[in-house]
Amino acid sequence: MGAAADAQNIAEKLGITHGMAVQELGWDDDTDDDLRAVIEEAIGSEMLDEDTDEVVDVVVLWWRDGDGDLVDELMDVITPLADDGFVWVLTPKTGQPGHVDPSEIAESATPAGLTQTSAVNLGGWSGSRLVQPKTPSKQR
Template sequence: MVAATESGNAGDSHADKLGFTSGMVVQELGWDEDTDDDLRVDIEDTIGGEMVDEDADDVIDVVVLWWRDGDGDLVDALMDAIAPLADDGYVWVFSPKTGTDGHVDPSEIAESAPTAGLTQTNVVSLGGWSGSRLVQPKSRKRA
């Protein structure tokens, strides 16, 4: 039956689909009044705590970077984001959907990632936002 395969089951939250798990240290950058509060709450519920800000001294498992057109240089922001990142950590760049205020062309993210030493592995739709998962290439990870 079609209804049995539809989303909405336990474990089908956006945070689960994005790879967040309990106990992760997640740093949030670029928060503003336009960010998706439901997604933020979902991530914090999944990790079992609050996301940390840019002043955190922890080793970071995942960086959530809210990025809009006009926020500055994405390469610089990505370079700053990966500094505290664990060797197997990754970055989610969330940007407003195409056609909405602050929209970032997906090609800008795809072109900025390798310049910052990252590889784009996944792009997802999250309501009014799009998410791009950026990882550190295995060959570039610290020993």
């Protein structure tokens, strides 16, 4: 299995497919450039930055211990998110500088109106998938 197949597997793990609008937040010198390239290859374009005013399908949030208040950040990132969109919070793995405990992500998701649904291992980073709970449309 080559690098292209590995990249496709990572994109599938993340639920990211061609044509999706993906916004990237929290980029810094320590982010995984290979992972970024995989996502951009999967969607067929560059990821959008924090200045976009487009509705996005996915938010990729690189988050480290010390980056601030995760609840506040999550409340901000869901603003441009499509109703069926989702957020990946990517944090350094256990033992790495900036590691964030998964329980902190789960606890921060709830007040922001999100629910954690899955987690993935992405090399030096761990990913937590957060979604907006499905609410039945109100009939009048």
